Amino acid sequence: MKARNFVLILAALGAACTNNTAVNNGSHAGNANTVNVNASPAIQNLSVAERPQKIKDMVAARGEQDQAAPTLKIAEPAANAAVSSSTVKVRLNISGDLKGYAPHKDPETGMGNHIHVILDNQPYEAYYNLEQEFELRNVSDGEHTLRVFPSRPWHESYKNDGGFQMVKFTVKGGGADATKPATTNSGQQMSNSNSNANAAPAKEGKDMQNSTAGPIDTTKPLLTYSRPKGEYKGTDADSIMIDFWLTNARLSGDGGEYRVRYTVDGGEPKFIDKWEPIWLSGWTNGKHSVKLELVDKAGNLVDNGGYNSTTREITVAK
Ligand SMILES: [Cu+2]
Secondary structure, eight states, rough: HHHHHHHHHHHHHHHHHHHHHHHHHHHHHOOOOOOOOOSSSSOOHHHHHHOOHHHHHHHHHGGGGOOOEEEEEESSOOTTEEEOOOSSEEEEEEEEOTOOOOOOOOOTOOOOEEEEEEEEESSSSSEEOOSSSSEESOOEEEEEEEEEEEEETTTTTTTTTTOOOEEEEEEOOOOOOTHHHHHOOTTTTHHHHHHHTTTTTOOOOOEESSOOOOOTTSSEEEEEEEOOOOOEGGGTTTEEEEEEEEEEEGGGTTTTTEEEEEEETTTTOEEESSOOOOEEEOOOOOHHHHHHHEEEETSBOOOOOOTTTTEEEEEOOO
């Protein structure tokens, strides 16, 4: 028996080494082709974890700034504006009880307070320097929705009244290149264009995917997906935060009548009943889907222009 167990352990170690190698190669190559999670699914048992110590330390270091109540106003585009260019300028004014809160990217760490900017129901983009406009590039003709809200350096949103703003606008005759969005690699493009910010006052911005506004009713309950997003590496993947914005809806644990349902990799749905971020640990390497839905107490999706059910793909490379 002992010898047999020994062989099994060796086999397991061998498998683990092979997997690690594959993951490393995958992340260095900039794609996940070698992380063949679908072919041999690793067992992933997610559990709700405490707020990571690293983040608790950052909260403490920020002092009263963490209790700020920043409010935003969308100065541009104006509500219901008609924009005749595929590059849509976004200008925001920030005010409210800031307690030192100011969007800014620290050149050394690449982190800092920032605004989450969402076109239609695409993944958010980070906007750091409000002194100059943010550019939504290659925006297709048609009606669009812009959503913005303030965020902390670790992408947890501020949830105070007035933090979230939304406008609809229309692009007419903008001449967006319809072939471009398909070839744009979400996230990477943005960092590349931002990395020049030190050399010249290049504007922050992002090539947009092809999308149009859903028929949103701004007076109805709206769930805005924020995190998780993109790639999580190393210890950042130990616990991954789910965070969202709620408009015109209160969750059952906060005295309201709604719930947020989250589903990872199409598995068993779980619920969030208080409007605050949760952290999940136990992720395996590879690609994962995260779906967030706003549902009523009976579990029925509360529709609002198709925006209250959002699925994103993230990549974990520990
Ligand atoms: Cu963020």
